[in-house]
Amino acid sequence: MTGDQSPATDIHQLDDDTVARIAAGEVVERPASAVKELLENSLDADASSVDVTVEDGGAELIRVADDGAGMSEADLRAAVRQHTTSKIEGLEDLSSGVATLGFRGEALHTIGSVSRLTIESRPRNADGAGTKLVYEGGEVTSVEPAGCxxxxxxxxxxxxxxTPARRKFLKTTATEFAHVNRVVTRYALANPDVAVSLTHDGREVFATTGQGDLQAAxxxxxxxxxxxxxxxxxxNGEDLPPGPLESVSGLVSHxxxxxxxxxxxxTYVNGRAVTADAVREGIMGAYGTQLGGDRYPFVTLFLEVPGDAVDVNVHPRKREVRFDDDDAVRRQVDAAVESALLEHGLLRSRAPRGRSAPGEARLEPGGTQVDQPPADDPSTQETILNTDEAAPDVRSSSTADTSSTVADSSETSSETDARESAGSTAPSSQPSNSDESTARSLESHSTVDAGSDGSAASDTGSASDSPSANSRSGARSSTEPSTASLDSSRNREPGRKFDAGTEQRTLAGDVATVDETAFDSLPSLRVLGQYTDTYLVCETADGLVLIDQHAADERVNYERLKRAFADEPAAQALASPVDLELTAVEAEAFESYREALSRLGFYADRVDDRTVAVTTVPAVLEETLEPEQLRDVLASFVEGDRKTGAExxxxxxxxxxxxxxxxxSITxxxxxxxxxxVDLLEALxxxxxxxxxxxxxxxLVQFDQTEIEDRFERDYPGHQG
Known part of the structure; x- marks a missing residue:
């Protein structure tokens, strides 16, 4: 081989058209992606009014019109070329924090490479006509003057x-529009000083006033x-715990x-609509137990942070951000939202956790109490405990929340006596030996609520054939902590790190020597107890099994519902119609999913653009659903991203x-x-x-004996047995 000869290769450079269409997939995933890019361009252009119109969920037409700065003919020609932008100069702008919503210089070029794109624009202060540019499949086909x-x-x-393959995998019109609505709604709320409207298939979905009032938006x-x-x-400032956030503002719901x-x-960071786990976890942590399981508030929250403390360039569509200290952000958001809820009397038994919050009682091993606030401090929310005193064995309901305030406790002495007669126990304030601690811990798990006559409520299997109904008769409120977990941490002997070994015990506190329960589908199981009052811990011949009690009961109820609804849904007519106000996206979804709702027993008539009158509701598992749950169903439809054919x-x-x-279902x-x-497992x-x-x-999740032994490295030489 001579020096000027090159070896043969199958590697070659792609043509510009192919590169453009591949790259478009990163920026334009669906119609909502294009809407987002165009809407951000309008806001960056200092528009005071933006009108978004879509047809067929955006698959047929997307039209975004603004009254922003506008572009000249030269600007338009440059704007549709790849990687052209007026918003950043180079890498140093990314490092110091991007102040605009768009900055990649890809939007118009990539949208135009997979669509037929028409742009009309005139600079705000220019005289005469504007310019119309047509861009199809990645090529400029015409540029001419236009009156606009x-x-x-x-x-x-x-x-x-x-790109027919990509178009084929678009979801239903309702689903695609839900994504469009989410984008436009996010930016309408983030910019209450801009009048934003959204129209779908000729019907106005919503329009904000642009008067700068977030509540009005x-x-x-x-x-x-x-x-x-x-x-x-x-x-802001001293209101927040230490962390990168400079301020947290906005609105949260009751x-x-x-x-x-x-x-x-x-949620927004420096004006950009984004998602961040730390922010969401901070919000939900602030609400604590005030929200039931799997319930979420309405939130419009703005976070301001120095540009060098957050990275917005971690996602092709800029959906996510990365903070340099997630834990601190979580604490700051939690403190800000919790303080607002407390100020409006919407939280119980918790103190603000900002820098100015009063100290909380903390128990050290051996009973030493530190950081105790003044006894006359009215803002103190924690019960003051002192284990140094030799107190008698104080007994109360096993469902008592030991961290609640004295003011919140409304139990009378007669109620306490009734629970005592039922055998309900709570941890003693005195240390006890490990055997007593173990027994009390196990006993608390099997305790059931006492009836009014002082006797313990029994497992009412005859009341309903639903496993969840059976379990609720002996269930503790989901908002209260496990007494067993309190026992295990507080009733050890002083100075001892671990309890003595104990025998395996059942939920009732008996030694676990009963035979395994045989099943047809499930493996033979011996129930040992509950973990965090959420998972059933069972032993099998080959290892251990953890069963999610909510998922298990949900499966049981789902199959019962399928059988019950196989012929005709059980429905209950309401004495009088119940009017429900829907959000903009729920109202739009109502028309799309109306037939599916009626198939299952939800009948409703539209009263106006945003209100429906519910006349009939499903009767589920001997329980009639509340009309308000129609909104939950619509919200779940809107949030879901249905697979092809699932419409x-x-x-x-x-x-x-x-x-x-x-x-x-059991939570x-x-x-x-x-x-x-046992009833739940048999039904499962x-x-x-x-x-x-x-x-x-x-x-269920199964851990076989081999896996367990491998994790403990029991095959290590000299360590068998």
Whole structure:
């Protein structure tokens, strides 16, 4: 081989058209992606009014018109070329923090490479005509003068017309529009000083006033009921614990105004609509137990942070951000939201955790109390405990929350006596030996609520054939902590790190020597107890099994519902119609899912654009659903991203059954009696598919003996046995 000869290779450079279409997939995933890019361009152009119009969920037409700065002919020609932008100069701008919503210089070029794109624009202060540019499949086909108002109008026709595979995998019109609505809503709330409107298939969905009033913007997109339930959050500087956030502001809803999905958690960092686990966890932590399981508030929250403390360039569509200290952000958001809720009297038994918060009682091993606030401090929310005193064995209900305030405790001495006669115990304030601690811990798990006559309530298996109904008769409230967990941490001998070894015991506190329960579908199981009052711990011949009690009961209820609804849904007519106000996206979804709802027993008539009158509701597992749950069902439909083919009425009805099965099911953090556990397992064993809940989550996780031994490295030489 001579020096000027090159070896043969199959590696070659792709042509520009192919590169453009591949790259478009990172920026334009669906119609909502194009709407987001165009809407951000309008806001960056200092528009005071932005009108978004879509047809067929955005697949046929997207039109974004603004009254912003506008562009000249030279600007338009440059704007559709790849990686051209007026918003950053180079890498140093990324490092110091991006001040604009868009900055990649890809939007118009990539949208135009997979659609027929038309742009009309005229600079705000220019005289004469504007410019019209047509860009199809990545090529400029015409540029000519056009009579148009100041600002910019972008039309996207036939999105993905030249990439049929991508167009084929678009979801239903309702689902695609839900994504469009989410994008426009997020930016409408983030910019209350801009008048933003959204129109779908010729019908105006919402329009904000642009008067700078966030509450008014919430009213436009969520309705009067939600807007009236929102309370302000405004914390900065000394109001916040140490961390990167400079301020936290916005609106959050009363705990009772909530939905079953995260659809309405709108969070922003430096004006950019983003998602961040630390922010969401901080919000939910602030509400604590005021929200039931899997319930979410309405939130419009703005976080301001120095540019060098957050990275916005971690996602192709800038959906996510990364903080340099997630834990500190979580604490700051929690403190800001909690303070607002406390100020409006919407939280119980918790103190603000900002820098100015009073100290909380803390117990050290051996009974030493530190950081105790003054006894006359009215803001103190924690019960002051002192284990140094030799106190008698104080007994109370096993369901008592030992961290609640004295003011919250309304139990009378007669009620306490009744619980004592039922055998209900709580941890003593004195240390006890490990055997007594273990017995008390196990006993607390099997305790059931006492009846009014002082006798313990029994497992009422005859009341209903639902395992969840059986379990509720002996269940502790899901908002209360496990007494067993308190026992295990407080009733050890002083100075001892570990308790003495104990025998395996059942939920009832008996030594676990009973035979395993045999099942047809499930493996033979011996129930040992509960872990965090959420998972059933069982022994098998080959190892251990953890069973998610909520997923298990959900599967049982789902299959019962399928049988009950196989012929005709059980429905209950209401004495008089109940009017429900819907959010903008729920109202739009109502028309799409109306047939599926009626198939299952929800009948409703539209009163106006945002209100429906519910006349009939499903009767589920001997319980009539509340009309308000129709909103939850719509919210879950909106949040879901249905697979291709899942838009049929039957598929939607089946999904609805899965959601309905969740409502009456045993929740996590619920203590169960041994009898109700066995009933649940027997009902689960009778299911066609006992191994997953209707939403696809696993019901049980099995650890075989080999895996357990491997984890403990029992095969290490000299360590067998």
């Amino acid at each position: 108002p100041a600002g910019t109008i972008v039309e996207v026709d036939d999105l993905f017309y030249n 919430v009213l436009s997109v969520y309705g009067r009921e939600v807007a009236s339930a929102m309370i302000p959050v405004d914390a 705990p009772e105004t909530n939905r079953s999905s995260r659809e309405y958690l709108a 049929t009425v039957d598929a939607l009805a089946d999904e609805f059954l899965g959601d309905l099965a969740c409502y009456p 996590g953090n619920t203590s169960l009696t041994e009898g109700s556990v 064993d009778d299911c066609e598919n006992p191994y997953s809940c209707p939403h696809g989550r696993p019901v």
